[in-house]
């Protein structure tokens with residue numbers, strides 16, 4: 001069995017507790033001293049940094065959520081001077097304001113190490129060619145796996161997303177061995193490779209697939225079609241990016257990098273911490289981050305944590321695949337979408353707030369349609385006038401969401417309502 | 432002459448068009464002319480009816496998006512080349528035609544076209560001067 005950082009990944013429970021205790025106290029003191037926004041939250045709750053003596057005291061700390069990130073946008077949660085921050089990554093926020101996260105050089109190094117652990121757990125090493133088809137840019141997928149691959153010493157192919165022909169050509173010509181992308185893109189690549197009769201030319205042995213929900217059936221299907229082993233990876237921009245947790249050879253959940261992030265499960269309704277093995281909302285406290293040290297950040301992902309011994313030898317706690325959300329966030333083609341964002345675009349463009357979002361999965365790829373109700377004011381006798389409104393709406397959606405829905409204008413009051421309450425989201429995906 | 436045209440937003444959904452036809456038929460409203468322009472997602476149905484106001488009310492009540500547009504109806508001789516003459520006269524004068532569709536009446540020898548232009552008054556004047564129309568639009572309603 002290979003590990004990237006065996007001492008941490010296989011540390012005894014006592015050692016890990018000791019590390020967590022020390023790092024947590026340091027991070028709480030750092031956040032209290034340097035983030036006035038969080039200091040105010042702690043003061044309001046009547047908790048002082050010295051009250052947090054061990055991970056058992058986490059419950060005394062206030063929660064942070066996406067609302068706080070919006071409130072404090074853009075620099076309100078930055079814990080270091082600008083001169084020390086070297087990177088920004090970003091993801092969708094709830095009502096249009098994006099979430100921005102900051103990194104010092106050390107933050108990036110540690111994030112890269114987390115991703116390196118995932119690559120090594122998937123069988124990667126210095127001789128591998130790591131093909132990164134996650135998007136690069138503000139999205140954390142590309143930069144995270146790219147950095148991890150460098151740490152491992154693999155040859156890194158920074159493909160980014162799109163241009164499937166070129167992806168496959170490079171895969172064949174350069175002999176990519178580990179593919180990193182969303183599971184739906186992996187399935188799409190597999191289909192293209194098979195239909196072009198190029199399976200023999202592919203040298204992939206593993207895939208690291210994350211950023212969207214996928215089923216065990218989908219995993220087996222991708223594995224069979226590409227002749228690889230497929231591993232899940234989890235992360236979120238607010239906490240760092242991919243590599244907050246990663247799957248090992250056992251493929252029964254993702255090991256949380258506990259020396260950097262302490263995981264808790266809470267009851268989403270009451271905020272009360274639940275024991276290991278309970279299903280509830282996943283909450284992370286960062287304990288090594290300098291620039292953006294979020295404590296008790298509510299992910300809204302519903303999960304279960306398990307400390308059952310793992311055959312891979314790692315002692316890091318394992319989290320299940322997220323089983324749902326405690327808010328209304330949708331993940332469509334790997335992109336976070338909030339219905340409130342769609343509503344904001346419609347209102348701004350003069351459409352009524354009665355809309356419907358229809359999501360489906362066809363050939364492993366998400367389809368995404370927004371139906372908006374037409375009003376007499378925006379109607380005219382010419383097609384080009386109505387099409388222009390449709391195109392304006394599409395452009396506004398694309399710019400707000402980062403992905404393009406199919407926009408369909410429908411007659412007023414034609415969108416289905418159930419018991420007087422409109423059904424806003426129809427998610428037909430069977431995952 | 433300038434007449435009123437009813438435009439109705441039509442979803443590309445099975446039965447939507449027949450719903451509209453049934454509403455008008457049920458109220459005893461005659462359709463004189465009809466054209467439909469559509470894209471992959473939706474269509475615009477254009478109608479010349481016997482009672483525009485009533486038709487508009489009924490369709491709006493039924494939840495349709497409706498608008499009324501003033502268009503030009505001209506009569507022309509029912510023989511080859513007469514539509515071309517009209518369109519040529521307009522294009523020579525720099526008037527662009529958004530859309531055009533034809534309809535016929537029981538009156539022998541004459542056909543009618545509906546023209547959608549920016550400025551109805553100016554287009555009428557041009558057509559009158561050109562002598563391209565057959566005249567006698569007064570008999571469009573009642574047909």
Ligand SMILES: [Zn+2]
Pocket residue numbers: 248249250255310311312313314
């Ligand atoms: Zn394991």
